[in-house]
Amino acid sequence: MLDVTNMSCGYGAVLAVDDVTFQVPDGQMVALLGPNGAGKTSTVMAIAGHVEMFSGSIALGGRDLAGTGPAGRTRAGIGLVPEGRRIFGDLTVAENLLVGSYTRSRAEARDAEADALALFPRLRERYDQRAGSLSGGEQQMLAMARALVSRPSTLLVDELSLGLMPAVVHQCFEALAALKERGVSCLVVEQNTEVALRYADWVCVLAASKLIHSGPAAEVRGNPGFVETLLGLSVDRAGA
Numbered sequence: 429m430l431d432v433t434n435m436s437c438g439y440g441a442v443l444a445v446d447d448v449t450f451q452v453p454d455g456q457m458v459a460l461l462g463p464n465g466a467g468k469t470s471t472v473m474a475i476a477g478h479v480e481m482f483s484g485s486i487a488l489g490g491r492d493l494a495g496t497g498p499a500g501r502t503r504a505g506i507g508l509v510p511e512g513r514r515i516f517g518d519l520t521v522a523e524n525l526l527v528g529s530y531t532r533s534r535a536e537a538r539d540a541e542a543d544a545l546a547l548f549p550r551l552r553e554r555y556d557q558r559a560g561s562l563s564g565g566e567q568q569m570l571a572m573a574r575a576l577v578s579r580p581s582t583l584l585v586d587e588l589s590l591g592l593m594p595a596v597v598h599q600c601f602e603a604l605a606a607l608k609e610r611g612v613s614c615l616v617v618e619q620n621t622e623v624a625l626r627y628a629d630w631v632c633v634l635a636a637s638k639l640i641h642s643g644p645a646a647e648v649r650g651n652p653g654f655v656e657t658l659l660g661l662s663v664d665r666a667g668a
């Protein structure tokens with residue numbers, strides 16, 4: 429279980445996330461939604477240890493992560509698929525996966541890589557190919573696989589669907605659903621509310637640095653316009 433309690437974080441004088449509390453239980457998927465600039469990426473990066481926390485706490489499996497840097501958090505079980513994917517374009521698929529497994533022994537890394545490639549068979553076909561030459565969907569799969577080879581208990585995925593075709597988006601969400609079955613939990617930042625609601629167990633909505641909604645996904649599943657409603661925006665979904 430990932431516990432984020434009264435967490436505020438930001439950049440120097442900039443408060444990006446203000447007093448946010450939510451949990452990601454084991455084997456569950458939590459969708460983090462909200463408009464641009466709401467603080468979604470800052471939340472994810474604070475959990476991964478890349479953005480400074482001003483107050484509150486972040487704990488994984490009951491262990492407080494304060495004072496633990498990004499590498500220590502990877503070892504503790506946090507996996508990160510960052511916004512923009514950030515794969516190493518000049519390295520091969522194999523080399524990207526090797527980078528992702530640096531916290532693990534060689535034997536553990538080999539096992540974890542086999543599992544990740546079983547989840548994304550396309551990457552096996554592209555194993556020795558330069559990552560920069562992969563399609564957008566393949567790059568997202570590689571970013572997810574690179575995070576998985578560190579054997580996370582909680583995976584953080586920022587903007588999973590951005591720029592991807594619907595079929596690939598579903599393939600990536602199906603992979604997360606398969607991971608859930610193995611007890612891996614997931615915090616997914618999404619712009620595509622509809623697809624997020626289809627897969628998530630719980631939904632959090634951030635707006636202007638504050639958590640404005642936290643509840644079961646089933647409650648809002650039939651209502652993909654609920655974020656706009658919360659924000660007081662009208663939305664025309666005709667033909668959507």
Ligand SMILES: Nc1ncnc2c1ncn2[C@@H]1O[C@H](COP(=O)(O)OP(=O)(O)OP(=O)(O)O)[C@@H](O)[C@H]1O
Nearest residue numbers: 439442443444462463464465466467468469470471
């Ligand atoms: N490196 C930074 N330095 C200063 N302020 C930043 C930095 N990164 C983000 N911010 C600010 O923090 C706030 C939250 O940004 P964040 O990137 O977390 O939002 P987001 O919800 O991920 O947005 P998007 O949907 O556009 O990705 C914004 O006001 C943003 O301008």
Ligand SMILES: [Mg+2]
Nearest residue numbers: 468469470511
């Ligand atoms: Mg973002």
